[in-house]
Amino acid sequence: MTTMTEASVREFKMPDVGEGLTEAEILKWYVQPGDTVTDGQVVCEVETAKAAVELPIPYDGVVRALHFPEGTTVDVGTPIIAVDVTGGTAAEAPVQQPQPAAEEAEPKPEGRQPVLVGYGVSTSATKRRPRKGPEVSVPAPAQAIQAELNGHPPVAEKPRPLAKPPVRKLAKDLGVDLATVTPSGPDGIITREDVHAAAAPRPAEQPVPAAAAPAAPVTPAPAASYDGARETRIPVKGVRKATAAAMVGSAFTAPHVTEFVTVDVTRTMKLVEELKQDKEMQGLRVNPLLLIAKALLVAIKRNPEINASWDEANQEIVQKHYVNLGIAAATPRGLIVPNIKDAHEKTLPQLAAALGELVTTAREGKTSPAAMQGGTVTITNVGVFGVDTGTPILNPGESAILAVGAIKLQPWVHKGKVKPRQVTTLALSFDHRLVDGELGSKVLADVAAILEQPKRLITWA
Numbered sequence: 001m002t003t004m005t006e007a008s009v010r011e012f013k014m015p016d017v018g019e020g021l022t023e024a025e026i027l028k029w030y031v032q033p034g035d036t037v038t039d040g041q042v043v044c045e046v047e048t049a050k051a052a053v054e055l056p057i058p059y060d061g062v063v064r065a066l067h068f069p070e071g072t073t074v075d076v077g078t079p080i081i082a083v084d085v086t087g088g089t090a091a092e093a094p095v096q097q098p099q100p101a102a103e104e105a106e107p108k109p110e111g112r113q114p115v116l117v118g119y120g121v122s123t124s125a126t127k128r129r130p131r132k133g134p135e136v137s138v139p140a141p142a143q144a145i146q147a148e149l150n151g152h153p154p155v156a157e158k159p160r161p162l163a164k165p166p167v168r169k170l171a172k173d174l175g176v177d178l179a180t181v182t183p184s185g186p187d188g189i190i191t192r193e194d195v196h197a198a199a200a201p202r203p204a205e206q207p208v209p210a211a212a213a214p215a216a217p218v219t220p221a222p223a224a225s226y227d228g229a230r231e232t233r234i235p236v237k238g239v240r241k242a243t244a245a246a247m248v249g250s251a252f253t254a255p256h257v258t259e260f261v262t263v264d265v266t267r268t269m270k271l272v273e274e275l276k277q278d279k280e281m282q283g284l285r286v287n288p289l290l291l292i293a294k295a296l297l298v299a300i301k302r303n304p305e306i307n308a309s310w311d312e313a314n315q316e317i318v319q320k321h322y323v324n325l326g327i328a329a330a331t332p333r334g335l336i337v338p339n340i341k342d343a344h345e346k347t348l349p350q351l352a353a354a355l356g357e358l359v360t361t362a363r364e365g366k367t368s369p370a371a372m373q374g375g376t377v378t379i380t381n382v383g384v385f386g387v388d389t390g391t392p393i394l395n396p397g398e399s400a401i402l403a404v405g406a407i408k409l410q411p412w413v414h415k416g417k418v419k420p421r422q423v424t425t426l427a428l429s430f431d432h433r434l435v436d437g438e439l440g441s442k443v444l445a446d447v448a449a450i451l452e453q454p455k456r457l458i459t460w461a
Contacts, residue, residue, distance in 0.1 A: 008086040010059055011079035014046070024048045025073045025237060026080065028168065037062045043081060047237075052333065052365055061085040093255055165189040170365070174199040192364065202366055243335055250394050254310070254431040258391040259440055261313060263295070263448040266422040273456045280349050285356035289327075291454065292404055294351060294446070296379060297344055298460050299446035306443050307376050309397050310433050317434045326378035326395060327355065329362040335396055338367050339375035383407060389425040399416050399435055401446065403427040424451075 014024055024046040031043045042054045043063075061083040063154040068074055098234035131441050161178040163171070167190055169180050174195060181198045197427050236244065275286045283307050300307050300323055307320045329336055340346070340354045340363070378401040389405035405425040412421035428444040450456045 008084055009064055010061065010083050010085050010413075011059055012043075012083065013079050014074045014076050015055070016076045020221060023073050023075050024053075026070050027052065027069055028070060029066060031063050031066075031081075033063050033065055035184050037061060037063060037083060047333075048369065056082065059085055070332045098119075144454040161190055162188050164440060167192055167195060171195045171198075183245065247393050247394050250396050251340035253312075253396075254394055255433060255435070256391075256394065257432045257435075257440065258427055258429040258431050259437075259444050260389060260425060260427050261444055261448045262423060262425045262451050263416065263453045264421045265407060265424050268451045268454050269407065269422045275348075281352060284349060285359070288353060288407060289404070290348070290352050291377070292381075292451065293325060293327075293343070293355065293379060293456060294348060294461075295447045296377065296402055297325065297351075298450060299443045300377065301344065302446055302460060303439060303443050306430065306435055306439055308399050308434055309376070310399070310431060320376045323377060324375045326375035326398070327358055328378060328380035329367075330360065330438075331362050331365060331367075333365060336362060336367055337374060337375060337378055338362060338371040339378075341374070377401070383424065389427045391427060392429050394429060394431060398431075400428060400430040400440070400443065402444075403429070419426065420423070 009318050022071050025048075026044055027047050028045045030044070030045070031037060033040075037043060038060050039058060040056045043057045045052060045054050047053075047229065051185050055181070064082040064084045067078075067080050067082070074080055098246050139447050161181065162183065162185075163178055168178065170192055171181070171190075176198045178190055178195075181190050183257050184194050187190045215255055268288060272286060272288055272291060275281050275290075304321075305319070307323055309320070311317045311318050322342055323344040324339040324341050326337040326339040329338065338358050338414060340351070343354070346354060358371075361371070376398055377394050378392075378398060380390075380401060381404045382390050383404050383406035390403050392401045392403045394401050403426065405427070407424045409420050410423040412423055413419075414421055426444060426448060428440060430440045430443075430446075446460075450460065
C-alpha cells in the first residue's frame, strides 16, 4: 500500500460563497472516501443564509476523508474534505467516516464549536443527523457467491436517479423518493414538475359496488393526521433564519410608516392584454406586475429622494442614483428577494425579460447570493394569494417597499355611474427617518395615477 505523507493531502476549506457569510450547511455530498476527483468537479452542495450553492474541488486526487456529515453547519474557513493529490488509486486511499460528534472534530480557534443553525452552542456533544457509514469493501464475486450460498440471488444495484441539486432538495422537503419518480426532462433528468406531480395526492380508486351488498355507513374522515403528535418543531436555519434576523432588525431599527390607496386598474389590465399581442413582447412574461414595476420606476424618477438609505454610523442619508428593483419571491427554501440590477435603465421589453428570468431562477432554486444583494426598493405581490394588501416590512438598507394586493372586479363609480371595474389596493411602507409623509404620499399617488391612466407612462417616463 502506498504511504501518504501529510504534504500529499490537501484540505479543502469551506469558502465564503457570498459577501460576509460566516457559515454554511452541508446539504449533500456527491463523493465518498476513496472516490477519484478532478479539478472543477462538484463534490458537495451547501446552503448559506442566501442560497444553495454547489462547491467544486480545485485539484485532482483521491478523497481521503469527509470531515463533516450532511446536515452539519460549518464555519467558513474550516476544512471539510481531505484529498490525496499524489495520484494514488482509489483502493490505496484509506476510507474514513465523517466525524459523528463535536469532540472528534478538529479543535476550532477561540473555543468555537460546530453547531446546528438555530440551536446555539451546546455544552454537550453536538448531535449529528444519523448517516449510514460506508460498508466494508467486499469483491463483487464474493458477494454473489455468498448470496448464492444463503439462497438469495444477487440483486443488481439500481442507478442513481438523474436530478439537479435543487430538485433533489425539493424532493427531500416533500418526502418524495426520486427512485419512484418518472422523469420527463431531457436524457432522463427529473424536473421540479415531476417531483410536484409525484407529491400530489392521487385519487383513490372507487370500488365497484356489489348489487346485493347493503350500503355501508359513511364515516367522515379526519381533516388531517399528525400521528398523535401535538407539536412539530422545525429548526430555523438557512434562508428562513436570515430572513427572520433581517426582518427583526429592520422592524426595530427603521420607524415604519405605511400608506394605502385603492385604485381602478381597468385600463392597466386592458393594456396588459394588448401588450401580450405586441410583436416586441412575444415570448416575454407580460402581466400586471410588469406594469406596476414600471409605474414604480417612473414614480421614483419623479421623486428620486425616496431611493435612498440611512447610514447610522456616519449619520448620513445615502442617495442612490440607480434602482436595483427587488421582487419578493416565495420559494421552497423560504422567502427571498432577488433584485433587477439597474432596472431604471431598462425598456419595457427588457424589464419583462429580467422579471421572467428572475422568477424562473428563483423557482428553480438557482438564485445566486449576488442577485439578492444591493437592492434599493422592493415590490411584494401579496395579491397572488388573494390578499387585498398588507403592511410590508422594509428590507434592511432600503427606504421603501410597495405591496400589491389582489386585483378584483368590484363596483366602482366611473364617469358618474356605478360600474364593475378592476380594482386593487396598494400599500407603501417607508423609513420615516428619511422619507416624510409628503414624499411617501407623492410616490404612492404617482404609482396609482399611472395604473389608473397607463398613458402617463409615455408622458412621465
